[in-house]
Amino acid sequence: MLEILLENEFGRIELYQLATGVQALRFVHQKGQGSVSLYGGQVLSWQPNGQQPVFWLSDTSHYSVGKAIRGGVPLCWPWFGGEVKLPNGELSKVSNHGFARQSQWKIADLSMSDTTVEITLSLFGQAFSSYWPAACELSQTLVFGESFQQTLTMKNLSDQTVEYTGALHSYFCVGNSQETEIPALNDALYDDKLSGYNKQKSTLENCMGPIDRIYQSSDKMVIVDHKWQREIEVQSHGCQQWVLWNPGKGGQNMVDLHAEGENEFVCLEAANTDWQEIASQSSVSISQTIKLHVKR
Template sequence: MTLIGENNFGRIKQEGLGESLAQLVMEHQSCHARVSLYGGQVLAWQPREQEEVFWLSNSSDYSQGKAIRGGIPLCWPWFGAHPNAEGAGNHGFARNVVWQLSNSLITEAGVELELVWQGENQHPQWPFKTKVVQKLVLGETFTQQLTIENQSPDTIEFTGALHSYFAVSNPAQVTIPNLDNVPFDCKLSEQKGQQDSLENAVGPLDRIYYFDQQMKIVDAGKQRVIHLMPSQVNNWVLWNPGQKTAAGMADVHAGGEQEYVCLEAANTQPLSVASGKSVTFGQVISVTSLS
């Protein structure tokens, strides 16, 4: 264990994660949280007097080259399969590289972290010199921002998502009312421009909604509402694999798909960044009781 910072409001320490990875552990008067430096991935956030907000699989593989199942994996610089390169791997490489802690601050309200990844020629489909800065503010509310800075001479295009796994009582007890009658593409049926009203969030579900306004996950079982305020995103992605698909996923513990719903602030359509410029997107999450 390495102590990163400490004061009267809380402390930040670095601990091992699995056999070879590292994580930041925050203990603060407003919340408890954990962030993996591998993947720059938020693993846990529990505000004071609330249950854990994010789901994390008991079967996650904490080893280099593997994606961690749960929390908030970073899908970047492409979302889903690469549009022009079959076999390039789903969701890019941001969740499979080591990020550096460049700044941290403990205030009365919470913990502020700045994580950075930068490089070039990281992937055959991404030769560009790029710097990505993730800013996190962890307190009674949760703020996440991802800034992509193009340091190459060419204009770049990317897609991406904050692949948030939200812990719920059961998807059958969950509604997401702000998605009712919003146009969506169904990746399972490959039908586009659909509309309906979801009675619950039971999988299999894999939908890209064309909507950029705030969301709320209403969980009757936990008697709470998770509020999501997006910033500079084009879409919401709703995903739950369902029992049959999850049974074939080695890193989802038995019954795990009954414990979460993924609602992802996303840009599934390409965003352009000119040379020397940057683009920022993110989300703010808060939790209230269901009354």
């Protein structure tokens, strides 16, 4: 199955079948190319012309309903990590990162100009999970051009206040995670999910794991990739934390991470890891803007 959804003098957007139950959009535009899975509403790739890919995608990712896709920008929502707040306020252990990344999103709008490809996806419904029964509507706008902008708007359609945690879980492609730094993180306190020690401060030598940290910062970050001589600037909006994750050699035990894959990416996630309220019938948004600076 292949369907051209939009074509003009600047490019083309196609819908294709990636696997059973997994449809995706891909675009070729005069500024670059990219792809987005409707399953998970997940950006899979983006490569501006003349650049290395910006997002990393595992060669051995699952593409099947009920499993998360490894790479691109998974949406962690309405909970980040393995804990949800139930409607009665109690916390409960759950599988990681919520249902948005394992739900079927719909195309709400597509447009293409000389400078950008804009894709809006939506997810609408209720009782997606017994842990989070509220009716909700998510809208995700993706603007691919020379830079990339992603906005996730969450509307609470129920008559109760709801609480969420979440993240735009970007897998950034780098020349080598061992030759990659993020200097602005050195100024921030972090909770170390691996050791359990909170409010740490230390210099991050490089981005090779095992690393799993929640930084208390919403500052603009610059990923300095020495091997590819590239800087990736990431600015978040509406997010209070950055999560930094790379599995290191432990990645070799993950079936959906190809051999040596841990050398090729760093996850820097625009996140809210503390519970955030959304009042009944209200909307809130989180977003990120990504810009590339190539030194060569």
